[in-house]
Amino acid sequence: MKKEVYEFVSKKLNDKILERKKCEQCTEDFPIFQKDQELLEKIAPTVGGKKQSFTSPQFCPDCRARQRLVWRNEWNFYSAKSALSGEKLFSLYSPLSNIPVISNDEFFSDAFDAMIYGKDIDMNTSILTQIGELRKKVPTQATMTIDNQNCYYTTGTGYNKNCYLINSSENCEDCMYGKLFQTCKKCMDCSYVYDSEKLYECINVKK
Structure with a gap:
């Protein structure tokens, strides 16, 4: 500037x-x-x-x-392996990042205990440096999802059904390729659409 x-x-x-x-x-x-x-x-x-x-x-x-x-990565996805089980995962994190990932089921299961990675804060070392070190040791969720049905290839999503390659979206059904679908059905190649149905290549649409 x-x-x-x-x-x-x-x-x-x-x-x-x-x-x-x-x-x-x-x-x-x-x-x-x-x-x-x-x-x-x-x-x-x-x-x-x-x-x-x-x-x-x-x-x-x-x-x-x-x-x-x-x-904030929403658009680039990678093939990864679970740091716990070796299971093949759809992940937000590049293997080159050296960030260990696990599935959502593993993250919330008894098999994963984040407390074992705990350590005291070193007041003589930058807190960001210490956080960076933890990021490369503590497994994180490969994607962020909750209570979806048949929406494996999504992230930042919740309460959706039969959706594919969408992110930051909730309460949708049969939607694919886009960002921020909210309570939508059968929408494709859209972004920022709300309470809508049967849209294609639309942006910033409300019913």
């Missing part, structure tokens, strides 16, 4: 620019606003009676947005 845009935002919102930094990802300059710093101070946790502090962002807003978007 251009310097002039940041200055316009600062003036328009009456939000002082405290410092300028160079993004470690794209090398573009970006500002740290006063309200950014106030937020960091507000959300900083107190551990053992001591107020912790957050450093200001190392990446520009655009690169931070890209990181958030990359983190």
Whole structure:
């Protein structure tokens, strides 16, 4: 984002620019606003009676947005094996990520006990580093689903029947290829459709 845009935002919102930094990802300059710093101070946790502090962002807003978007995978699927049983799974996680996955049934069964992976927090090591280490040790669900019928190839879904390759959808039947179907029937190649039937290549539709 251009310097002039940041200055316009600062003036328009009456939000002082405290410092300028160079993004470690794209090398573009970006500002740290006063309200950014106030937020960091507000959300900083107190551990053992001591107020912790957050450093200001190392990446520009655009690169931070890209990181958030990359983190939420809904469209890329992989073949994986259960870390518990070796069962072949449909997974959100690439084998290259080194994140162990298990089926939903295994995740909620007595065969899986997440407590055995517990460890004390090391206050001398970045909490994000420690979380990253746990991510590569503790098995997670290959996909996120609940109470579906015949909807194996879906994720972020619940209470659906006979659906295929949809995500972020609930209470649907006979739908395929899309995102955010809500209480729909026989819809295909759509996104953000609600209380609808027999739609094809539609977006942002409500009954």
